Amino acid sequence: MTDTAPTGESTIMGHPRGLMTLFFTEMWERLSFYGMRALLVLFMVAATSTGGMGLDDKTATAIYGLYTAAVYLTSLPGGWIADRLIGQQRSIWYGGLIIALGHFTLAIPSRGTFFLGLVFIVLGTGLLKPNASALVGELYPEGGSRRDAGFSLYYMGINLGGFLGPLICGYLGQKINWHYGFVAAGVGMVFGLIQYRLTLRNLGGAGTHALPAYDDPARQHRFLKRSWSALWIGVAVIVVVVGLGYSGAVVYAPVPLALWSGIVILLLGLGFLLWLFFFGRLSAVEKKRLAALTILFLVQALFWAGYEQAGSNFNLFAERYTDLHVFGYAFPASWFQSENSLLILLLAPFFAWFWVWLGRRKLDPSTPMKFALGMVFIGIGFLVMMGAAWIVVAGHKALPMWLTLTYLLHTIGELCLSPVGLSATTKLSPKRYASRLMGTWFLFMALGELLAGLIAGRFSAHDVGEMPRIYLTIAAISIGVGVVLALFSRLIKRRLIGEDMQITSDGH
Incomplete structure (x- = not known):
């Protein structure tokens, strides 16, 4: 594989011009996504007198979990639609339009349009997000380190948008009007669509057409006919489900719905893995x-259940129990949501160097050990939150440094x-089941999102005395899982993964 651009290719700083198109498209999309997400739970629990929805914490965080889980689940049909029906370029365009429609629907000051707006954003993100990432790879048919560098630049765009979104939408939503924040998210997506359309020519033929499922034209025609029928049936089902809710014929209770959705996802995931093990002719x-993959799937679900407290429980902790004054300025609680993206921008290059440095000295941790470290760091974070909660129980507000740490x-x-999770899935999966197991990875991510919403609902604004105990419980489970995984990491690598198959954090 070559590390240089193909002869005659038009480039910017050695990369295809199409990379900049996708860089800014994804930057604006993530700005809109994370900007709205930073406001979502705060808006739902805010009193109606301040323009909020006045929901209780359990309901709001369950809705949050359902929403974030649905975003991951819709990426599966979104990728299929692009691959088999309309191509990646059109999927990104239509997805962005639906996302913008969703944000502007949220901006309508009506309780009746709120859930419709979330449905639009979920569907649009499922179309745009996976296909923008896949299209980056198609810009580098030669592979090599230039492709890796291109993805690094692309992920900088993701995190730049994730950093700016909560700052802009959070300020407008919390300081001026909730719906101004949602409008800003929609405007951000529109900016992304405008630049995407104006620079679309830079993508050339990449992602223009769907990939045929069959070489035989007659079989391909029948496949397309069945696929389009299945797609429109799926759209009709969504319309009916949403319509039943709005008509009042069916009442969707968010907490039980999140609980049963999690159970169904867990059973589907484990059921497929068991079927594959016994009947997949492996x-x-x-x-x-x-x-080994099954262990990693379950651990990562627990990881995201803790990690995704950021947009729900930690957001509420920032709003209610944190001193938000710095140098005399009261900043919005939603601004904490920018910290993760900023830290990734700062720390990711260091980690990429650090793992390589360890690898050269034969000290690079195994894949299970890295998962164990992830769980331990999550648990230590909750121990920090336990300390912050004790300050609140004592009748004081916690300093911003607690959440920052x-x-x-x-x-x-x-x-x-x-970083190692998706790579592990591609490396350990049997080749003929690689796509379905990648879908299973996202299935367990969705399970983690649902668990995160349900866990956040355990906290009550009316019983702050329980906060330290809940944080300690989460910390103990996270660290306990991490320690057990660390103890068995060598056994998992030697007996299940194989000593000759190390998976590093740069995806190789």
């Missing part, structure tokens, strides 16, 4: 690696676990 080595620890945990 070799002995493939079965061992599938067992927690986000730092959780970001370190993310950098230990998340």
